[in-house]
Amino acid sequence: MTPTIDGAALLDEVEAFHRRFNIFPSEAAYVAVALWDAHAHLLDCFDSTPRIAFLSPEPGSGKTRALEIVETLVPQPMTAVNASAAALFRSVSSGNGKPTILFDEIDTVFGPKAGDNEELRGFLNAGHRRTGVTYRCIGDGGQQTVQAFPSYCAVAVAGLGSLPDTILSRSVIIRMRRRARNEKVEPFRARIHEAEGHKLRDRLAQWAEQARGFVMGAWPDMPDGVADRPADVWEPLLAIADAAGGDWPDRARAACVNLVTASKANDKGSLGVRLLTDLRDHVLIGVDKLPTIAILDRLNALDDAPWADLDGKPLDNRRLARLLGEYMTADLTPIKSRNIRTAGGVLKGFHAEDLADAWARYCPPPPQDSATPATPLQPSSEPLTV
CATH class of the missing domain: 3.40.50 (Rossmann fold)
Incomplete structure (x- = not known):
């Protein structure tokens, strides 16, 4: 035996x-x-x-x-x-x-x-x-x-x-x-x-x-x-x-x-998940919204990120909108830019609340140590016009 x-x-x-x-x-x-x-x-x-x-x-x-x-x-x-x-x-x-x-x-x-x-x-x-x-x-x-x-x-x-x-x-x-x-x-x-x-x-x-x-x-x-x-x-x-x-x-x-x-x-997942994760962890920190031009500046300046060189070109507003448009808000509508009132006028941009549901569903857990918060937008006393 x-x-x-x-x-x-x-x-x-x-x-x-x-x-x-x-x-x-x-x-x-x-x-x-x-x-x-x-x-x-x-x-x-x-x-x-x-x-x-x-x-x-x-x-x-x-x-x-x-x-x-x-x-x-x-x-x-x-x-x-x-x-x-x-x-x-x-x-x-x-x-x-x-x-x-x-x-x-x-x-x-x-x-x-x-x-x-x-x-x-x-x-x-x-x-x-x-x-x-x-x-x-x-x-x-x-x-x-x-x-x-x-x-x-x-x-x-x-x-x-x-x-x-x-x-x-x-x-x-x-x-x-x-x-x-x-x-x-x-x-x-x-x-x-x-x-x-x-x-x-x-x-x-x-x-x-x-x-x-x-x-x-x-x-x-x-x-x-x-x-x-x-x-x-x-x-x-x-x-x-x-x-x-x-x-x-x-x-x-x-x-x-x-x-x-x-x-x-x-695991950064797909390019879309990488974008969502970088927006959460490095761009939209400490603010509830940011104009597209500011988002692109911050993304393209990130070290060890692909955004400054996507097929030989930096990420632009059209590709940003297309990538984010593949994901839904909590209301089951595609994520898209909205008007943001700034001291310099009304600009198109993205709101953190629109991204929150996609962040929860697709992104890995956030890091313990957050990056430096983004600079808050200066509010305007002018009425919002579209």
Whole structure:
């Protein structure tokens, strides 16, 4: 009879193995990666699988090394640099067990210099759900038939920059950094250390069979404020932590809050959401309305913002009106400019009350420290004329 494996102690060992070779940006990242390694052995127990994304702004930040360590710990790893969508979905649907796809240099697929990769993006999106399939025509000429290929599998990616929103929102995001001079790791030597990782992988597989009954159909309690897509992402990982026991349930929930909060802080969403967020956090602070000309001046002067160079031109009043017009006020009318009385006359501009509903629905939580308030408009004693 196979002895019972202590799940908490085993996850401790998996985490320690990563710590030997990886410098992650936070304690939360070590917890998340160890749980993700374990969840890959129990995919059939969950309705969805989170992607894990090791991203950094510069090369040499340890992303590839992170994937190399993950590769030793997960079932049937498949390294997929420059793999086509067709090759991936045929591998997943082959019937020989679910591969764990490890996609390095993902920026070459989705980065600004990449070509059209909608087919691969569709595969990665569909494979997030257990019911996900990819439809393809097979056969020749007029004998073609439509066949559904299962796409559900665990995927880890690494790359520079960011990813499409549809993939980011389905991912646990680990934002890697270059090692500081005082941060040391053990050199990874495949001939020596792969075997150590494989022993842990085999024990994870044994523990997975032991924990299967516990995680199948589990509904783990979510931390306050984690709902919708982030809850879908973290549900399998929290179920794994609850099954392992020890201090892992508490550590997992702390890591969940930490990484979900960090992802929201870094997520500017679409250009429209970025505009709404910058208006709330940097422009319409301390005032209830502002003329369009003042709004444009403040937006185009923001550091680390796209407004001064949109396709080679600064944001203008027409594009501002068009972007905001896609969103509704609380009265279900499109946001649009209104007359604002100023000391210099009547100007067109936008009112904070018209934006409030869109801010509440689309923007991430406001930062704790607000920017310098905008200069209030000087009131006019002249009657408003339109």
